[in-house]
Amino acid sequence: MGKTTKDQLGRIVAQETDSPVPAVILVRPQLGENIGAACRCMLNFGLTDLRLVAPRDGWPNPAAEPMAAGAVDVLNTARVFDTVEEAVSDLQYVLAATARRRELEIPVVGTDDIGPKLKGLSASGLPTGILFGPEKAGLTNADVVLADAILTYPVNQAFQSLNLAQAVNIFAYIWANASLPNIPDVFNPEISDAAERKDLTGLFEHLEQELDNAGFFFPESKRALMSQNIRAPLTRAKMTVQEVRTFRGIVKALAEGRGKARIK
Amino acid sequence: MGKTTKDQLGRIVAQETDSPVPAVILVRPQLGENIGAACRCMLNFGLTDLRLVAPRDGWPNPAAEPMAAGAVDVLNTARVFDTVEEAVSDLQYVLAATARRRELEIPVVGTDDIGPKLKGLSASGLPTGILFGPEKAGLTNADVVLADAILTYPVNQAFQSLNLAQAVNIFAYIWANASLPNIPDVFNPEISDAAERKDLTGLFEHLEQELDNAGFFFPESKRALMSQNIRAPLTRAKMTVQEVRTFRGIVKALAEGRGKARIK
Structure with missing residues (x-):
C-alpha cells in the first residue's frame, strides 16, 4: 500500500x-x-x-x-x-x-x-x-x-x-x-512479538518441573506421552513473549498456591 | 445452481x-x-x-x-x-x-x-x-x-x-x-442461438457478390486482402442466426437501393 x-x-x-x-x-x-x-x-x-x-x-x-x-x-x-x-x-x-x-x-x-x-x-x-x-x-x-x-x-x-x-x-x-x-x-506479521523457541522451552521445563513436584507424571512409563500432550498444544498456540511470561506466572501461582493450601 | x-x-x-x-x-x-x-x-x-x-x-x-x-x-x-x-x-x-x-x-x-x-x-x-x-x-x-x-x-x-x-x-x-x-x-451460453459457420459463409459470399457487382474489388490484386478485412471482423463478432439474417437483409437492401438509385 x-x-x-x-x-x-x-x-x-x-x-x-x-x-x-x-x-x-x-x-x-x-x-x-x-x-x-x-x-x-x-x-x-x-x-x-x-x-x-x-x-x-x-x-x-x-x-x-x-x-x-x-x-x-x-x-x-x-x-x-x-x-x-x-x-x-x-x-x-x-x-x-x-x-x-x-x-x-x-x-x-x-x-x-x-x-x-x-x-x-x-x-x-x-x-x-x-x-x-x-x-x-x-x-x-x-x-x-x-x-x-x-x-x-x-x-x-x-x-x-x-x-x-x-x-x-x-x-x-x-x-x-x-x-x-x-x-x-x-496487519503485517513482522510487527509481531512472537516468542523465541527458547522462551517456550523454558516454559515447558518450568511447568514440567512443578508437575514433577506435584507427582503428576505417574506412572513414570507415561511421562513421555504426557509431556507430548503438554508441549504439542502450547507449541501450536504460537505464543508471544508476553503470553509466555503470563503462562510462567500461572505455573508459579498454581504451584505456590498449592504449597500454601498444604500449609493451612 | x-x-x-x-x-x-x-x-x-x-x-x-x-x-x-x-x-x-x-x-x-x-x-x-x-x-x-x-x-x-x-x-x-x-x-x-x-x-x-x-x-x-x-x-x-x-x-x-x-x-x-x-x-x-x-x-x-x-x-x-x-x-x-x-x-x-x-x-x-x-x-x-x-x-x-x-x-x-x-x-x-x-x-x-x-x-x-x-x-x-x-x-x-x-x-x-x-x-x-x-x-x-x-x-x-x-x-x-x-x-x-x-x-x-x-x-x-x-x-x-x-x-x-x-x-x-x-x-x-x-x-x-x-x-x-x-x-x-x-447466462449459460449453451442457450445461445449462435450462427453456424455455413450461415456466416453464406453471408460473406452474398456480400462479396454484391460488392463485385458494385466494382468494389479494385484493383483485382487487392481482392484477397479486402476480403480478409471483411471476413475477420464479422467472424470475431460471433453473430447469432438472427444477426446473420439481419446482415443479409442489409446487404440486399443496400444493393437493391443502389440499383433503384441508378434507375432514377
Whole structure:
C-alpha cells in the first residue's frame, strides 16, 4: 500500500499510481441515499470517479451527503451527463452490471475474471467503467448494448435483486481485491512479538518441573506421552513473549498456591 | 445452481445442500436499518442464519423491515443472544471482521483465502460464523478473542470505515463466490442461438457478390486482402442466426437501393 495521495480530481486515495481507476456510472439513479452510499463504498475500496446519468431528483441531491459519510470528495466531484453515450465517451472498456440475461449477444463475465482484467487495463493506462441501472428496473437493453460485456454476480437465484449501493459495493471490492494488498500492511506479521523457541522451552521445563513436584507424571512409563500432550498444544498456540511470561506466572501461582493450601 | 429449497429455518434459498451456511453475528448493532439491509444482502448471496447480540434498540425493530426488502424470512428467523459467547456456542470456526490491528495474537486471514476455507468447513458439516461489531466502535478486543481468526478486507487505508451492512454484503459475496457458480446458469451460453459457420459463409459470399457487382474489388490484386478485412471482423463478432439474417437483409437492401438509385 502506498502513501495517501490525491488523485487527479483532488480526492484522497491511498495509492501512488497515476493509472486510471474504473468509473462508476449510475444510470438514471432514483434515490439520493443510494448515490451517497455508493460514494462511501467506492472510496472504501479506492474508487473515486462517479458519473451520474440523468439522476431522477436532479443534482446535487441533499439526501446523498449523510449516506456518503465522509466520502464527500467523491460526491462533490461526481459528474452529471444527459445520456449514457456521453458518460462513457472517454472510456475504452465498459461493463454493464445486470443479473438478467438479455436478448443481446454480448459477452458475459463473472467476478472471478473481471478484477485482474480491469487492473491490467488500468495498468496500461486505459480508462474503464461500469454501468449500474436505476433501482427499480435496472439497465435497459439500449443501455447494455453500449457496454463491451455484462458483469454478473454469483447471486442466490431465488433472491437476486441487489440494492444499488450494495451492487456498487461488490464491484468496488472486486477492484480493490485485484489492486490492493489482500491483507493490508497494518496487519503485517513482522510487527509481531512472537516468542523465541527458547522462551517456550523454558516454559515447558518450568511447568514440567512443578508437575514433577506435584507427582503428576505417574506412572513414570507415561511421562513421555504426557509431556507430548503438554508441549504439542502450547507449541501450536504460537505464543508471544508476553503470553509466555503470563503462562510462567500461572505455573508459579498454581504451584505456590498449592504449597500454601498444604500449609493451612 | 440447484433448485430453490428451504433451509432448516424455513427460509428460501436456491441450494440443494444440507451443509450449514456461515452465520452472520451482529454484535450490539445500533441501527435497525442496517440490520434490515444486512438481511437483504445476506439472502442475495445465499446466507440465512442471522444472529443478533444485544441489539441497542431491542428486537424486533420496525426500522429493519423496509430495508430488508423482501428478505423477511432472514429477518423473522434472526435469533437474539445476550452475549457473544452464547451466539457462537454451536460454531466450530468463528471469524471477527475488523480493519484494525489488535494487540492480540490471533491469525489474520484475507478475503482471497477465506471463501474456499469456509466452503470446505461447510462441506464437512462444520458450522461457521462471523462477528461484525457495532456501527460506531466496531468489535472490542474481548469480542475478537472469541474468534479463531480476524478477517480483514483490502480497503483504502485512507478511508477504511465500512458501513455495517456493506461489510456484511462483502462477506456474503465472498461466501457466494466460493459456493455458487461464478456466472449463474441463467447466462449459460449453451442457450445461445449462435450462427453456424455455413450461415456466416453464406453471408460473406452474398456480400462479396454484391460488392463485385458494385466494382468494389479494385484493383483485382487487392481482392484477397479486402476480403480478409471483411471476413475477420464479422467472424470475431460471433453473430447469432438472427444477426446473420439481419446482415443479409442489409446487404440486399443496400444493393437493391443502389440499383433503384441508378434507375432514377
